[in-house]
Amino acid sequence: KNQVEQSPQSLIILEGKNCTLQCNYTVSPFSNLRWYKQDTGRGPVSLTIMTFSENTKSNGRYTATLDADTKQSSLHITASQLSDSASYICVVTPIGDSWGKLQFGAGTQVVVTP
């Protein structure tokens, strides 16, 4: 069973609107949680990284939150732009910093329409 579940699988939003993506994980304890943005035909690019003790991190119009008690993270996109159309992937690093144990979510496909 995947230890990182993302929802929704996909969503369509109007340009200028806000949206929130969810990431639920069972990995525990963990070292850090990262959100990646992957444009079509390109490799993932890191948006934010949070350690287990942080509960929010921003990168421009992207804000990630983390609730270690409920094992949930969210990525909020403010005032969406057409360039935000991409897949957003949640990745959790288990404690022990073992690269081989990274847990990937399946991603949320976001489409921003004019």
Place this chain on the structure above:
Amino acid sequence: DAGVIQSPRHEVTEMGQEVTLRCKPISGHDYLFWYRQTMMRGLELLIYFNNNVPIDDSGMPEDRFSAKMPNASFSTLKIQPSEPRDSAVYFCASSLRRGGSYEQFFGPGTRLTVL
């Protein structure tokens, strides 16, 4: 910096043929990773190296897959013989573990189609 460089960007081959994917990591990075991405399974870590030494290859699907890193600036992922189920996008990523940062920088990927 040019970032992680992968070649070829696209590869179409017939079942049974040997396929070699290439990667040049970011200069100075000490970790190199090979990933496979499919619609069904998402991103999967295949193998990673630290200072050119393979550390964990538990994600390599089977003996048909092999990876090498002869020096700090070059790595290959080879599939021999290739099968249609190997069709996927293969990413190479590199990282420098410093100061608690674990950010990986991904290349553009190689889209492999096995007919």
